[in-house]
Amino acid sequence: MPTITVPEALALRLQQHALAHHQSVETLAISLLTSALDSVINPQLLTVVQRIQSTPPNPIQIRPAQGSLAALLHDDQGSDPAIGQAWDAAWQEVETTIHELNIDDAAHEEPR
DSSP states (O other), rough: OOOOOHHHHHHHHHHHHHTTTTSSSHHHHHHHHHHHHTOOOOOOHHHHHHHHSSSSSOGOOOOOOOOHHHHHHHTTTOHHHHHHHHHHHOOOOOOOHHHHHHHHHHSSSSOO
C-alpha cells in the first residue's frame, strides 16, 4: 500500500477527527478519500453548465436601468417612520415572548 505524507497541521486535524469519531487515522483517511473520489462531478452536469455559460443573453430579457440602486437604498426620505416604529414594537414583543418562553423552559428543566 502506498504511503502518503501530509503536512503536520493536516495530520493533527486527521488525528483529532479520528479520535472524535472513534476510528483510526488510516480508516478515516481512506473513508475521506473514497468519498471525495466517489463524489466527482457528473460529466453531464458539467456539459449543462458549459452550455448555459456559452448561451448568449436574451436581449428581450435585458431592460435598461430606471435609476440608481445605490441612490434608492441610500435615500429613505420616502419611508414612513410609523412603519419602523411598528416594526420595532412588534420585534420587541417577539423578543419578550421568547425571553418568557426561555424562562418558563428553564423553570421546568431538571437540575444537572
